[in-house]
Amino acid sequence: MQDSFVEDIVALLPNLKRFALSLCRRPEVADDLVQITAERAIRARHHFDPATRLEAWLFRILRNAWIDMLRRDATRGETVDIHDTPQADPVDSAAQTHDRLMLQSVRAAITTLPEDQRAVLHLVCVEGLSYAETAQTLGIPQGTVMSRLSRARRALGDKLGIKGGVGR
Amino acid sequence: MDIDDDRLMALADGEMDGDEAARLHAQITADPDLARRYALFTQTADLVKEAVLADPETAVSPDLEARIRQMAAAMPPEAENVVPLxxxxxxxxxxxxxxxxxxxxxxxxxxxxxxxxxxxxxxxxxxxxxxxxxxxxxxxxxxxxxxxxxxxxxxxxxxxxxxxxxxxxxxxxxxxxxxxxxxxxxxxxxxxxxxxxxxxxxxxxxxxxxxxxxxxxxxxxxxxxxxxxxxxxxx
Structure with a gap:
């Protein structure tokens, strides 16, 4: 029997994986987080308000699962940043190489941001959540969403050489 | 008139619409300094999205999807039954x-x-x-x-x-x-x-x-x- 709620979650697995990676930066941990999130979501499906966006609800569950993991995993040692490990270069054209290197440098710049800024940046810029949805997902005021988002972008602009001028 | 970065960012992120957005767009077009500040927000948003979506690490493995489907199938499908506690x-x-x-x-x-x-x-x-x-x-x-x-x-x-x-x-x-x-x-x-x-x-x-x-x-x-x-x- 096809369960549409489960299918909806499966369709959002790439979004969950992306958000998980942006929080924990380790692929194997990200997979665990995605699985925990899917399990909790299915178990708690009656708590989901269909008037709201499923992804925002799932992101919130994932974020809580990440907090739980950090809280409990007292033995966790140094984290290995996935972007520290160079990947084998596929053969591609000079232009493709240029684009790829540029996007790699963007990803590297994102990983240097503090986690709270990364989460906000990811939810707004990658997943397209509104400020209000982001605030609710992370359990912080909307003003905090905006200040973190603005700081994250200023830091990225500095690292990537995008001149945004001196604002307020 | 001083326009703060929060408003520029809100415009770039689609948080503003209607007359307010149109007015701000017009001001940005007329003012190179404002345009430069606005560009920081649009460019970082575009780059971040493109970079993350292109990241090969974010792919969901067939194995992960299979595990989740298996887990879901093992749980009772009806909402009344999924609250054992x-x-x-x-x-x-x-x-x-x-x-x-x-x-x-x-x-x-x-x-x-x-x-x-x-x-x-x-x-x-x-x-x-x-x-x-x-x-x-x-x-x-x-x-x-x-x-x-x-x-x-x-x-x-x-x-x-x-x-x-x-x-x-x-x-x-x-x-x-x-x-x-x-x-x-x-x-x-x-x-x-x-x-x-x-x-x-x-x-x-x-x-x-x-x-x-x-x-x-x-x-x-x-x-x-x-x-x-x-x-x-x-x-």
Whole structure:
């Protein structure tokens, strides 16, 4: 029997994986987080308000699962940043190489941001959540969403050489 | 006229529409400095999105999807059946419990309770433990008169808004409990307790806490309160 709620979650697995990676930066941990999130979501499906966006609800569950993991995993040692490990270069054209290197440098710049800024940046810029949805997902005021988002972008602009001028 | 970055960012992020957005767009077009500041927000948004979406690490493996489908298929499909922790009838529910989990006993709203009522109310805590739950900040621990140590893990509010705390007690030999208690009119009421055998580091492996995770999911627990928010509830 096809369960549409489960299918909806499966369709959002790439979004969950992306958000998980942006929080924990380790692929194997990200997979665990995605699985925990899917399990909790299915178990708690009656708590989901269909008037709201499923992804925002799932992101919130994932974020809580990440907090739980950090809280409990007292033995966790140094984290290995996935972007520290160079990947084998596929053969591609000079232009493709240029684009790829540029996007790699963007990803590297994102990983240097503090986690709270990364989460906000990811939810707004990658997943397209509104400020209000982001605030609710992370359990912080909307003003905090905006200040973190603005700081994250200023830091990225500095690292990537995008001149945004001196604002307020 | 000074236009602050928050408004430029809100425009770039689609948080502004109608006349206000149109007016701001016009001002940006007319002012190179403003255009440059605005470009920081549009360009970073585009780059971040493109970079993350192109990241090969974000691919979902067929294996992960298969595991999730399998897990979903193993759970009862009907909503009424997916809240085992709130159902009063059976004494035990097969929540996915790791092999390392010694014993899980839930005590919320009659959940998991033996059919026969016990002689004393098992949800009431000792006065000493209640005192610690009402005063210890999360992350702190204290000794109890019976020789156990209690450490408070986190605070949160439950679906009904009651102040709740997750805590661990450890006795000699590392045996102990992970438990959740919530404040009610009469003091503290035990909502969940699970026996654990702590490792050398004093923590049970995370894999053994799936029943607790399920409890949180089923009771609508809030995110952990910040240290500051928690203070409002402590004595």
């Amino acid at each position: 709130r159902r009063p009838a059976p004494r035990w529910q097969p929540v996915a419990v790791a092999a390392s989990l010694a014993l899980a006993v839930g005590l919320s709203a009659g959940l998991f309770l033996a059919p026969r009522a016990p002689e004393t109310d098992p949800t009431r805590l000792s006065a000493a433990l209640e005192e610690q739950l009402g005063t210890l900040p999360s992350g702190a621990d204290a000794a109890l008169p019976d020789g156990r140590r209690v450490s408070v893990i986190a605070s949160f509010t439950d679906g009904a808004g009651a102040f709740c705390r997750e805590y661990e007690t450890v006795a000699e030999g590392g045996f102990g409990h992970v438990a959740v208690a919530c404040r009610d009119g009469a003091g503290w009421s035990l909502r969940f307790a699970m026996a654990t055998r702590s490792g050398d580091d004093g923590y049970a492996p995370a894999s053994s806490l799936e029943a607790l995770d399920a409890f949180y999911a089923a009771t609508g627990a809030s995110q952990p309160l910040s240290a500051e928010a928690e203070l409002d509830y402590l004595e």
